[in-house]
Amino acid sequence: MDRTQLLIGVAVALFSLGLVGVIVRRNVLVMLMCMELMLNGVNLSLVTFAQQTATTVGAVLVFLIFVVATVEIALAIPIVLLLVRDKRTLDLGAYNDLKG
């Protein structure tokens, strides 16, 4: 197993851990943090492939993902704050009325 395989394995494991966290946890903030973990896994794979092919496009994409992650948190946090102020809980089960 060479370095590339190891790093891609770690990236996939991080992405899967984040995905399983989003699926199985009930706390809204923990789910948000698990989404960040998924983005981190994607970043690691992009950096690995950029290094493997010696191109800059992977690094550019990593920067764009940084921006997207920041925007996602900046928008998700006020929404979570409003939901918690309304329901007094972080449990996802209390937000069933969001189904519409």
Add this chain to the structure above:
Amino acid sequence: MIDSLLRNADSVLLLVCAAATLASGALMIVLRQPMRVAMALITTMIFLGAIYGLLGVHFIAAFQVLIYVGAVMVFMVYVIMLLEVRESDGPRYSRLLVPGAAGFVVLLGVVMISIWHPLPLSVGEMGKGAFGIAAFSTAFLGEYWLLFELTSVLLVAAVVAALAVIRVSRDSDNRKRHG
């Protein structure tokens, strides 16, 4: 023994950082309190920064620590402290725990099997600095300038959307108070 360790210090450090990253990532699923989960995520991000440093992309390592740990996670920790909602009695996992865990195992297994075959050979040796910040900046502001500009549009849209969310909640508060 020590000589060979020193010669392979790079690889040993990479392995240690990869193991620590995965361990703290797994802790995020297991821990109950959001603050502890946030600390585990910060640990994951710092070790990922170390991996980027070992790979030779030092500027991404620096930005990983500055933007992710310094901005995003500090914001998250502030919010957790602000909310102060303690839930120690409720269930930690949803009823999708078993399908989620099974999906995790299947996904990881499929990808691991597919990367077990040797990947195409690297252009250069991994971690020997294929490009630095100069090459990155030239490409980012030259070839990919449109993406850079679109990023600023996205940031403005996010600011406007955050203001709109706050405005909507203030309006509904006022309506509740007066009506």
